[in-house]
Amino acid sequence: MAVIEVTKDTFEQEVLNSDKPVLVDYNADWCGPCRMMRPVLDELAAERDDIKVVSINIDDEDELAEDNDISSIPCLVVYKNGKEAARNVGLVPKDVVIDLIGG
């Protein structure tokens, strides 16, 4: 699967109500480290069918960013059963993202 773009209208359905763990990437076009992060997310989306990978653009979705306490990007948040299970701020390599998703 590809990375899914999520907005405030689809957040509940795609993230909170997902039956698979969801890896959410909060990002912006002007954020260099976010752009460095993106290929890793594309790879994970293609390789792992046990998870869902979504992207949220914080400029377009400032309400979602605020509601979820995002104040630094890139920020990866893992949701399991509608709840935040893990979070990482800053650029990290793929292995760290895999650990963040966990079992």
Added chain:
Amino acid sequence: MYDIIIIGAGPAGMTAAIYARRASKSVLLLEAKSYGGQIINTPDIENYPVEAHISGFDFAQKLYEQTKALGAEFKFEKAVEIKDEGDTKTVVTVKDSYTAKAVIIATGSENRKLGVEGEDKLVGRGISYCATCDGAFYRNKVVAVVGGGNTALEDALYLADLAQTVYLIHRRDEFRGEEANAQRLRERENVKLVLNSTVTKLNAEKRLKSIEVTNKNGEVTELEVNGLFVAVGRVPENQNFASVAELDQAGYVAASENCRTKTPGIFAAGDNRVKEVRQLVTAASDGAVAATEAVKYIASLK
């Protein structure tokens, strides 16, 4: 076994890889985060020869493509130790270990932390080290900047355009940064200077709520802030390699212009080395010198 292992795929490390590959040496680059180094944080580079304007991201991308096309191998693993075994060196990473004839340490530098309790937990929850990256989250909010150098002054100016109030906290009463920037700040109504003061406590519930600032008379003031931008400089991270490469007091590798450390076959390149000017062009220059020295060293073996 590789000919050369390069630790750190920033501008210095990747330039070293280009030179080493063009000398037909096999090269492994070990990188803890992602290729590019610190420069990926900047939206615009205006002082690198040939390109009048280029974003840090594009700079990193182009350098990576050039390095990769020449056949350098990349592994995204943090190096934690270098073992000197004479004619071979072993680099231990968080995952594995690799051997080479020569090693180039190009680990750059990291943001210096404030060193106040709770700081690490609040990164991304109110604490930031990059105003241009995270300023957008503080539109019409109250923020503080800590530091007295140019980065701190520029960060405060940048934030003054977005935030409702910007406190600029500095431990002295004069700034190290350019006077022109300091003057521009004094003219801004929403910028409040908090001088002769340091941040001594972070108060948070889930996110940063307020900070305590202590002045040189020992008086404590609490400031309610939504965000705290730390701009107190950068520090090298070479402690793991101190047994093979001598460090100065600040932790920079004591290698001169020829990039040689005290251990034959181990070189240092870029911002992590003792030097006056820490910029892309000097990092690239070190990469070229270190790789050339490493190639010479390899030729001298056996």
